[in-house]
Amino acid sequence: xxxxxxxxxxxxxxxxxxxxxxxxxxxxxxxxxxxxxxxxxxxxxxxxxxxxxxxxxxxxxxxxxxxxxxxxxxxxxxxxxxxxxxxxxxxxxxxxxxxxxxxxxxxxxxxxxxxxxxxxxxxxxxxxxxxxxxxxxxxxxxxxxxxxxxxxxxxxxxxxxxxxxxxxxxxxxxxxxxxxxxxxxxxxxxxxxxxxxxxxxxxxxxxxxxxxxxxxxxxxxxxxxxxxxxxxxxxxxxxxxxxxxxxxxxxxxxxxxxxxxxxxxxxxx
Ligand SMILES: Nc1ncnc2c1ncn2[C@@H]1O[C@H](COP(=O)(O)OP(=O)(O)O)[C@@H](O)[C@H]1O
Ligand SMILES: [Mg+2]
Numbered sequence: 703x704x705x706x707x708x709x710x711x712x713x714x715x716x717x718x719x720x721x722x723x724x725x726x727x728x729x730x731x732x733x734x735x736x737x738x739x740x741x742x743x744x745x746x747x748x749x750x751x752x753x754x755x756x757x758x759x760x761x762x763x764x765x766x767x768x769x770x771x772x773x774x775x776x777x778x779x780x781x782x783x784x785x786x787x788x789x790x791x792x793x794x795x796x797x798x799x800x801x802x803x804x805x806x807x808x809x810x811x812x813x814x815x816x817x818x819x820x821x822x823x824x825x826x827x828x829x830x831x832x833x834x835x836x837x838x839x840x841x842x843x844x845x846x847x848x849x850x851x852x853x854x855x856x857x858x859x860x861x862x863x864x865x866x867x868x869x870x871x872x873x874x875x876x877x878x879x880x881x882x883x884x885x886x887x888x889x890x891x892x893x894x895x896x897x898x899x900x901x902x903x904x905x906x907x908x909x910x911x912x913x914x915x916x917x918x919x920x921x922x923x924x925x926x927x928x929x930x931x932x933x934x935x936x937x938x939x940x941x942x943x944x945x946x947x948x949x950x951x952x953x954x955x956x957x958x959x960x961x962x963x964x965x966x967x968x969x970x971x
Pocket of ligand 2: 746
């Protein structure tokens with residue numbers, strides 16, 4: 703969701719997000735004081751949904767950039783493009799957010815190329831400026847501009863961590879999979895499956911999460927639990943839905959998968 707909401711209806715239309723702590727208050731306080739925010743946590747635990755929700759509640763336009771290993775500073779800032787024999791400058795999403803006072807959300811920021819973090823530094827100190835080297839322009843961030851980034855510290859890749867000099871420019875908030883008291887209502891709401899049928903799925907998810915670091919690199923995400931529940935709500939047999947949404951996505955190893963299926967049998971009989 704791109705949260706293109708600049709009206710007062712924003713708050714009412716905000717995408718559903720169930721707070722699990724004081725994250726909404728923290729984000730609001732940061733936004734009111736022009737502080738950049740870093741969301742840390744495993745994939746599929748609600749970070750992107752949280753940002754979409756907060757942007758709508760704060761009535762800010764949201765520019766979301768899914769970072770990948772080919773994403774460069776120009777992709778964020780902008781570039782000269784040839785249009786009908788003329789070269790014109792076209793702002794990238796970061797530049798647009800800086801000009802418009804919007805939220806720019808860099809999803810999985812560590813995936814981006816190194817030159818990207820350099821661009822972020824002058825925006826995350828009190829100058830709040832974005833130098834456009836190519837045009838010679840230096841843009842001062844419009845009030846309301848907020849930089850939000852997310853990353854998954856769990857991946858065992860030393861090359862892909864944030865440098866302290868970058869990390870220490872952000873207010874950091876740690877996210878994790880919601881505890882059952884929160885995950886059950888979230889899955890019920892997102893899938894339409896009734897609570898009694900969601901409960902054992904969440905129990906299974908937590909058993910699978912306990913295996914993280916042993917047989918599995920990552921535990922099952924809330925997103926995958928929602929997929930399983932959605933398939934079941936659509937009439938798929940429970941075991942098939944679990945296999946497709948909660949087992950196969952975790953491993954390609956036949957032995958590991960057999961071990962995981964034993965957990966399913968233990969819970970569902
Ligand atoms: N606290 C929550 N409130 C509402 N939905 C949630 C919550 N936590 C997780 N979700 C659900 O989990 C899904 C995956 O979350 P997402 O924000 O895409 O994860 P991330 O960005 O952390 O990878 C969302 O689409 C949403 O349905
Ligand atoms: Mg995300």
